[in-house]
Amino acid sequence: MTVSGSWQAAARGAGLLGTDGRIAATIFAEMSALAASTGAINLGQGFPDEDGPSEVLDTAIGAIRAGVNQYPPGLGLPDLRAAIAEHQARFYGLTVDPEREVLVTAGATEAIAASLLALLEPGDEVVTFEPFYDAYGGLIGLAGGVHRTVPLHLPDFRPDPEELRRAVTDRTRVILVNNPHNPTGTVLPRETLELVVELAHRHDAVIVTDEVYEHLTFGPRHVPIASLPGARARTVTISSGGKTFNTTGWKVGWLTAPAELVTAILAVKQFLTYVNGAPFQPAMAVGLRLGDDFFTGIARDLRHKRDVLSEGLRAAGFTVSPSDGTYFVVADAAPLGYSDAVEFCQALPGLAGVVAVPLSAFCRDAYAASTASLVRFAFCKRVDVLEQAAARLAGLRPQPSGSTR
Numbered sequence: 001m002t003v004s005g006s007w008q009a010a011a012r013g014a015g016l017l018g019t020d021g022r023i024a025a026t027i028f029a030e031m032s033a034l035a036a037s038t039g040a041i042n043l044g045q046g047f048p049d050e051d052g053p054s055e056v057l058d059t060a061i062g063a064i065r066a067g068v069n070q071y072p073p074g075l076g077l078p079d080l081r082a083a084i085a086e087h088q089a090r091f092y093g094l095t096v097d098p099e100r101e102v103l104v105t106a107g108a109t110e111a112i113a114a115s116l117l118a119l120l121e122p123g124d125e126v127v128t129f130e131p132f133y134d135a136y137g138g139l140i141g142l143a144g145g146v147h148r149t150v151p152l153h154l155p156d157f158r159p160d161p162e163e164l165r166r167a168v169t170d171r172t173r174v175i176l177v178n179n180p181h182n183p184t185g186t187v188l189p190r191e192t193l194e195l196v197v198e199l200a201h202r203h204d205a206v207i208v209t210d211e212v213y214e215h216l217t218f219g220p221r222h223v224p225i226a227s228l229p230g231a232r233a234r235t236v237t238i239s240s241g242g243k244t245f246n247t248t249g250w251k252v253g254w255l256t257a258p259a260e261l262v263t264a265i266l267a268v269k270q271f272l273t274y275v276n277g278a279p280f281q282p283a284m285a286v287g288l289r290l291g292d293d294f295f296t297g298i299a300r301d302l303r304h305k306r307d308v309l310s311e312g313l314r315a316a317g318f319t320v321s322p323s324d325g326t327y328f329v330v331a332d333a334a335p336l337g338y339s340d341a342v343e344f345c346q347a348l349p350g351l352a353g354v355v356a357v358p359l360s361a362f363c364r365d366a367y368a369a370s371t372a373s374l375v376r377f378a379f380c381k382r383v384d385v386l387e388q389a390a391a392r393l394a395g396l397r398p399q400p401s402g403s404t405r
Helices: 006-013 027-038 054-065 078-092 107-119 134-142 161-167 190-203 259-269 280-288 292-316 341-352 365-370 383-393
Strands: 102-105 125-130 146-153 172-178 206-210 235-240 253-256 328-332 374-378
Touching: 027 341, 054 280, 078 102, 078 253, 078 280, 102 107, 102 259, 107 134, 107 172, 107 206, 107 235, 107 253, 107 259, 125 134, 134 146, 134 172, 146 161, 146 365, 161 190, 172 190, 190 206, 253 259, 292 328, 292 383, 341 374
Parallel strands: 125 146, 125 172, 172 206, 206 235
Antiparallel strands: 102 253, 235 253, 328 374
């Protein structure tokens, strides 16, 4: 059978094909499979092991029993769109028209995909920070874009303003900002966000923001770029309920943007999933309307989990970078004598019964070389699981000085 090679060219450009021409598995699939096959504690993939609030779960069950099981409207159920608009006003003082400026999507990833496919012409440049969530590179490539990156520098994963200025040019169509930032756990400072807005105006770029960890910060307050002066008219703000309500498998996300951008993105989105998650959409609306105590509580609980794992990593001999948000903390295995995080993560299930992900999975070669011993751990697990993982990691034996492992 003859199969068109056009998909191969797109996938190769997006970095989705291995050297053997086969679709490459994501690092998350690879490491989760390793955890399943070895019985190791999976701190590689960012999914919680506890259910979300009962009000949200019960609403989904009730919606299924009530027959909310067919296609919802293309923009999303009106009540969820209203709840999203209320959320933006309640937390950030943003006025959003739920009828024209809100679009419900199959998770944040589809929102990003539809946005890039709608906004990019072949050869347009997209600027992201590096490390970057792995889907970004693939989606930019599949949309025909050219990916430019700005490195986040150790020890606190902050960008150099001059490097950001040099990266954004008149060829830049989209500045894609993930904040709070996966995989590093950094919360970008306001001055960085303001510089993004300044550069977007100067070069007539659209800002696309991935803010799925907006309620999961530990100290610094999340500032949506759309809330900054001059940003609203050229910003697509993306979030989802998966991280906030421990429902990552439901894949209900959304975006808010000026009406003309929503219209353009919807024109693409309707040919991707069309619609999704009918009975889960009423549940998301309930979640977004929960009281302030819920939102402060999830951040407080996750902060404690971060501290449990971070302290365990330090006790085991890792150097641990600060994490001000998300599910993740980055640790350096070099003090233990491991200079290659890929080899270390492949060996870690056997060494300590724990799975993690090398930071290089989120980087290109040049940046990966400068951070080769860094590892991302997920702390969105039960406290007892994190304590068990910390105890296992404490048994790691440092490699002899000069080891290349």
